[in-house]
Amino acid sequence: MSWARALKQTARSGLRIERTKLTPLIALRGTAGVAIVIGVCLGLGNPVLAVSSAFGAFSAGIATFQRSWRPRPVLALGVAGGLSVSTFLGYLAAAHFMGFLLLLAVWTFLAGMTWAIGPVSGLVGTQTVAVMLVTVTLPTSVTGALAHAAIIAFGGLVQATLIVLFPIRPWGRQRDALADALAAEADYARRLRDDPVAPFDPQPLMDARLASAMTPRQARRRPIQLHGPRALAEQVRPVLAFIADPVVGVPPEGPERERVRELLRAAATVLDAVAVAIRHAKPVRLPPEAMAVIEVPESGPMLSGAARRSALRLISLLADAVELTDEPIEATRPTTESERGHLLRPSVPKLVPKALRSLRREARWSSRIFRHALRVSAVAAAGYVLGHALPFGHGYWAPLAAVMVMRPDFGQTYSRGVARFAGTLVGVVFGGVVVALAHPGMYVNAALAVCCVLLMYLLLRTGVSVTSACVGAYVVFLLGIAGAGWEQTVQERVVLTLMGGLLAMLSYALFPAWETPRLRERLAQWVEASGRYAVAVFDAYARPAERRPRQVREALLDARAARAAWEESESRAEKEPVRHRGLSLSAAGAAQSALSTMGRVTMIAEAHLPDRDAEPSPGAQAFVDELRRSVEAAAQAVRERRDLDWGALRQTWQKWDGESEGRGGVALRCADLLVDALDDLAQALSRGPGGRNRATR
Template structure:
């Protein structure tokens, strides 16, 4: 993609206003927290302290809206503590210009590295820089700095307390994650009726698994509907694929295919009903048509062989899903039975070393996180210097814009740059017009207008960056008007400083980029290794059933999903970058992705028919697993080194397996393991062909 095309695409993306599900009650609660601290500070303290407290409550409120599975009060308290520390240190250093500049550079670098921990940690770091830049312009002493820091922390405490005291849709985010996973399974079942080898996106199941991570206290109090359906959805996935597949399951035409389509349609209806029950905390209501399809007596089944086993297994799993979800009682099944039944979420003592390890891993020159941290540190410091050289007051607009715009990847940085500038100019212009018409409103009126902007921001923040930037720009104008500062600055001056900060941010990425396109081959090699390890784990059970380990398939599957998610994220970034490919074009990447997705699909079908532990060992399958395992690392190295891939030895091993099976049982259809192994080798050959020079 050329630079002009990339800029047009990112600009269009940043200015897009999307339809989003609004959450007015959550917005009211967050705005109420800001209003509470602002008006109490105005009444009991001073306008300057009211501004500081408002920033704390506002930033803590933003954090509670982020997609995170940690308790919302904990997030609010974390951002409040970070804001209080950054503000206090900023006040201490603000009296010496050079010292503050050094502090700003060090703090922004640390905040940039926080993206290694996760997007929520990165957002918290960004918020601390923005608040530091604004609040240190308010005059005060060292003792006053302590008061400002304490009030900022108090703002976060108020938001955390409101989340606890005024719960809105308790367990709602976790219910939505599980319901989305079940609905994705239902959609998959419907698509399999039209396309028996339709792909499945595991992202909803990955989100549901993250949502299932809980503290012991949460696990003791969660509803029973959040206990079992996720595990059942994981088990339904390979059964659906096996039932629909024309090689392993039923033929493409005839009464067996009609029965399969009926079962898939009924499964989709049941899964949708379970998803609706989980999302809205209601009992399951099944249509009579689905019940009739699933209630056909076993003696009247038209299915045979592997398809019959998959059909019976599917009906059993759907019945379990309905039973587990039928009553939305509050007592958890885990508490009743004494089972843990949940994924343990690490507490803060364990989280700190994990975060430090994540940050330490990014200290390599090729890391996009390290480059982002260096970039944001230099740009923020430079923006602060340049803004002070311009004949305008309130120089924080330039560095604040830069730090809010910069992200670790190109697409978000440039899209946010355009959206931030456009939204800020609109918000500041509207707020400036209101201030001019009211001739500098009184502190209480300014506070009310600021709270109104906060409500709009919380309500519309998911519709687009430009909309939220307009609300934030107006909020800052009204908030500083409480203390009687800042409103005299013209809209044009703020627009110039905002434009300068945005241009600095975008120019810094062009001069010091962290392109994802050259890393596509590395990501593809990692995905091949993970997907191959999943296949090895599954076929190893066919080879040596007695040696199966309970977690070998599950752990390999989770690693394969993580590698696939990393690959898709990299491709998404690469598609927006204005650079030419270096050995892996997007067309080639698409073909390779199709081949590796087929590897996962075939392995998923094989997983649905694992043999019992007492099944005999298969020497031919042992040889196939050994050859597959040994071929993965050389293939991954070939992808990294732009060399051709060769799976000829694996094909020969499979041919020997097929010949041995034919000799043992002439004329008998091969088993599931042999048929899926054939499909697996075909998919790997397709990968080799896609990557051939």
């Protein structure tokens, strides 16, 4: 992709306004926290302190809107703690230009590295840099610095207290995640009626699993509706895929297919009803026709063989989902030991070793996180120097704008840069016009600033340009409390924001960390993870007595994580102005389709694992051994840009098919489909005459 096209696409992305569900009560609660802090400081007769202290409550409020499964009071307090430390250090060093510049560079580098821990940690790190830059007073003593740090912490404490005192829709995020997973299953069932091999995005199931991980205290208080349905959703998906598949399920046409369509329609209705009940904490409401379909008639579900067993399993799972969801909402139970090992979220102190390991893993030159930390550190220092060299006040706005828009990937950095400048221009012009025409006093400016905060919280998820406009006006009114002239504020804010955005964009062009060259490595990791999942499933057919369900489950989770990493990398690479480096977009799409089919086939095979007392299958054992070797060789071939060869695996399957004499069952048919999917993968990545990927090296 050319630079012109990449810049055009990122600009459009940044200026796009999303339609999203608004949360007015939560926005009001967060705004109340900011208003309380400003009101207290104004009551003490210190407008300058009100301006600087409002940042603590403002940033803590923003953190509570992030997509984190941690309790909201913990997020607010964590942000307040980080802001207090950065405020204290910033005030101590602010009187010495070179000392503050060195502190800013080091602190910004550490904040950039926090993206290795997660997006919420990265955002908190960015906020700590911002509050360090927003230094409007210069205390001359350690006591003064501690006082300002305490005021910043007070803002976070106020937000946390309001969340505890005025809970809004408790467990709402967990309910939404589980409901979204069930709704995705319902949509999948509907699509299977018309397309028996329809794809399914496992991301809602992954989100539901993350939402189910809780602290010990949360686990003791969790509503019973949030206990069982997630596991049922995981079990329903392979059963739906199995009965719909025209190869291992029922024929494409005929009375059995019609019965399957009825079951799929009823399953979609039941899953949607359960999702609505969980989302709104209400009993399940099902239409009579759906109940009639999922009730097992005396003659059975009118199917035969493996399809009949799958239909009975589906009916049982749907009945369990309805029964579990109809439990009293307030009833709770302790988590079991098995859940305790996998679903309990560690406390914040126990996360420290994990965070340190993540930081150590990314501390290498090739890491995009490490490069981002170096990049943002250099830009913050350069912006601070330039901001003070120019004949404006508030020189910190240039590095502040740069730090707030910079992200570890090209697309977000450029789109946020364009959106922030456009939104800031609109916001400061609006605020300047209001101040110029109305000449509001100190308390009116404070009220207008609080109104801007309310709008920003309310529209936080609509886009960066909208929130930047709200923040731009907020800054004008906030500085008006301290008596800053609107003419100077508007001019400074626009010019320095533009400078900061240009510095951020220029830094990525000069010192990039492109995702495109990493696509082959991501694809190889997905091949390896999908292969391990297939090996774990077919090994259960080869050695039923030794099968371990946990091994299959862990392999499935690894495959999902590898797929998510690939999709994230591909999404970033699509926006980058660089060549594809041997993996074109068409080849990447074909490879993704083949690996998705491989995962679907493996999932179907998992739906009918044999009992432990079943006879071992020598053919399946030979297939597993060859599959393990072939997958390892294929992953290496993907990394080295060589053609994939599944000939030996195809021969092993043919031998197994010949020895089975038509009695191979589900495992043999799924193995055939698996080899076909792998052949499609080889064709997608082939560099030969018939291949799809003939890019030059």
